[in-house]
Amino acid sequence: MPRYALKIEYHGAPFAGWQRQREQPSVQGAIESALARLEPREHTIAAAGRTDAGVHATGQVAHCDMTRDWGAYRLSEALNYHLKPAPVAIVACAEVGEDFHARFSAEERQYHFRLLMRRAPATHAKGLVWQIKHALDVDAMREAAGRLLGKHDFTTFRSTICQAQSPVKTLDRLDVRQVETAQGPEIHFDVRARSFLHNQVRSFVGTLERVGSGAMTPDDVEAALAARDRAACGPVCPPHGLYLAHVTYPQDPFAP
Known part of the structure; x- marks a missing residue:
């Protein structure tokens, strides 16, 4: 077979x-x-x-x-x-x-998230990005993202219906960068780990957006992580900007 x-x-x-x-x-x-x-x-x-x-x-x-x-x-x-x-x-x-x-x-899973910053409604990118109507502080978001790297108890960033046996995960990468596109400036998030908790990536992005908007600071994010309390998390962002982008295996099954 x-x-x-x-x-x-x-x-x-x-x-x-x-x-x-x-x-x-x-x-x-x-x-x-x-x-x-x-x-x-x-x-x-x-x-x-x-x-x-x-x-x-x-x-x-x-x-x-x-x-x-x-x-x-x-x-x-x-x-x-x-x-x-x-x-x-x-x-x-x-x-x-x-x-x-x-x-x-699988050894690693990579997610990609697109956040579009512009006031005019998205047309070509509608349903493919999360749209925010104001500019965000990317440097502050990048600093806050760095506080989440490594092995932690991610209870704060875990859905209440998550079925994983343990909230402890190792976050390998959480890169935040601004990219100029034909539709306008976007912030792209590159998130990598062996495995993820339910809604973990969307919880990260929703919280980092609050940092970019000035409602939270990088220190607040670090404190939220340490709190191990779902109530300390920022809002969970919409799903339509999120992509499962790549899965890594010991040997790439699709390699030429």
Whole structure:
């Protein structure tokens, strides 16, 4: 039974999230339905991360087991045909060993967040960025982000419905930079860790926006982290600026 790794891109707006849900559209459900068109049976795929409703992906990774030897190119083409018109695409496919697991083999997950700063309503970027109508202090946000790096108890930045066994995680990177785009100035957040708590990235960004607006200071963020209290967190930002951008494995399954 050959196993295939799938690199997946999707627009999260129409979906209730990655995970299959009864009577609600999901990315997992869309791909499993496409697989059932190729091999009529029940399919269950595993993914590197379970993104929430409205969250996008440019580098989600999942794996599937097939009964036939499809070949990577043929499988990806067939899946893309049957995924239409859903905003989901298989951008790479590779046959992998039976010991490869999209979730458990992953060494690091990278999320990207886009925040647009302009007063005029977003048009081309609508639904793809979180829009703030005023300028933010990027230097202060960058300083505050540095206070969150390393191994900590991230209870403050953890959803109350998070099912992780422990709130202790190691944050490898939280880069904050301003980028000039055709739509206007954006702040991009590059967040990397082996794994994340539920709503952790969106809690980071919402809190850092408060720092950029002057409502909080970097010291406040450090104190909030130490408090281990969800009430100390800033607001959780909307999902539509967040992207699962990349998943790192000991050996890149999609390498040429």
